[in-house]
Amino acid sequence: MSAVYLPAFFVSLIDLLEDYYKFDAIPDTGHIQVHKTTVKISYPLATAYFLSFLLRIRKQVPAVKMAPSKGRSHDERFMGDASIDDLLTPEQIFTSLLFEQRSSKVIQDMRKTQNIYPVFEKRCAVLQCNSDCIEMDIAAVDTILTNSILYSKMGELICFQYLSKLSSNSDLTPQLEDYFLRGDGRNPFSQTAKEFVIEYQENRCFYCGQVLDNKNTDKKPRADHFIPWVFIKSSNIENLVYACNNCNSNKSNRLPTTSIFNNLLQRNVPKSKFWRKYPEEITKLDERIDRWIRNYYQASEQLSTGWKPDFIA
Ligand SMILES: [Zn+2]
Incomplete structure (x- = not known):
């Protein structure tokens, strides 16, 4: 998993939870289930939000690189535990997300990174990827929703830093800044x-x-x-x-x-x-x-x- 996909996924998850809790905007088709101690989110729903987040960036800043291409060097600092998946292009990742066979693998890879987001301690697994759904502790959902503005901003900031580092063309930095930091472009x-x-x-x-x-x-x-x-x-x-x-x-x-x-x-x-x-x-x-x-x-x-x-x- 490329480092940028973790915060990007997390921000999209916050969007999803906020939509659900604020507007009841997600029709009850079993894609999200709220139980006493856990919230279960289906992969198709999480994937839809994740894709829409990534595609919005691509639409606004088409020239941005979302991941290093195969065989190219990349900035080590932003690539903690790199694996072969780091070398997928965004198109490959989109395609693999769209076609079921790999979709759960892409998200399940996040499982390996317990520290999915820096605000959470290493031992705190914010979410678990089960075979059929993402499961979140309801206390974690509450924490996320209470601090959603802060967490979203932090996640977006990490995406911004990563993407502007990756896209060496400095003309892109103001566009990325508009997108992530000012919020105009989203x-x-x-x-x-x-x-x-x-x-x-x-x-x-x-x-x-x-x-x-x-x-x-x-x-x-x-x-x-x-x-x-x-x-x-x-x-x-x-x-x-x-x-x-x-x-x-x-x-x-x-x-x-x-x-x-x-x-x-x-x-x-x-x-x-x-x-x-x-x-x-x-x-x-x-x-x-x-x-x-x-x-x-x-x-x-x-x-x-x-x-x-x-x-x-
Ligand atoms: Zn004025």
């Missing part, structure tokens, strides 16, 4: 949505109202996930506002106050001026807005709330 807003929103806001920051300016670091326009990405994990236009760099970085993973939320809700209610002007057709808008409102309140139970800008221009 699931970007559509270009149409971005252009429309910035114009709708008359090129002003949604939060503090100052005029956005590409040439000024503090005032640089940033596409902002109103409900932070760490919670919402999607980039729909109803959750997009433009903010100045200052507000965007200051807000970070916090949730804006209810009164700021109400401002955005006014923009977002179906049949508003905003939607009448928007050039693309959006299906099931009512449902989407309802879900977005629910997400805001769900997020307020998980994230730090009450964020507002330092000053209003």
Whole structure:
């Protein structure tokens, strides 16, 4: 197993658990079973999340190398206990994951590495790969969910360090940085949505109202996930506002106050001026807005709330 796949797998597992616990988004088809002391996750479900995590990176930063190619040298520091599997290309790993015969082997290899993630002690097996499912201790699941933002960030940081080391082309580093550290690239807003929103806001920051300016670091326009990405994990236009760099970085993973939320809700209610002007057709808008409102309140139970800008221009 290449070193990058461990943290990548772990981050995808956190996504999976969060989705399950937050949204009940995974239909009960037996892919995830919660028992008194353990949580059992099927390989197809874990694999789907793992693949989607890897493919999102590939889609955003196509030139990135995910693993050393056969016979090439690689940086020893990032390759703890290397085996022949380290020399698979991402395509080979995807293919082997897609075709059942090796899928459990790839994940089961993680079994050998008890220390699947540095935050856990060596003797603590966070998960066990059984013949038919991944089994996790419910206490470990609780710990992971309580600290999910921290663990995800750490996992992403490890992926970032590894991948930028592996991809010697230094032009890629800023792209990887955007992807992993700023979170912009993981699931970007559509270009149409971005252009429309910035114009709708008359090129002003949604939060503090100052005029956005590409040439000024503090005032640089940033596409902002109103409900932070760490919670919402999607980039729909109803959750997009433009903010100045200052507000965007200051807000970070916090949730804006209810009164700021109400401002955005006014923009977002179906049949508003905003939607009448928007050039693309959006299906099931009512449902989407309802879900977005629910997400805001769900997020307020998980994230730090009450964020507002330092000053209003
Ligand atoms: Zn601002």
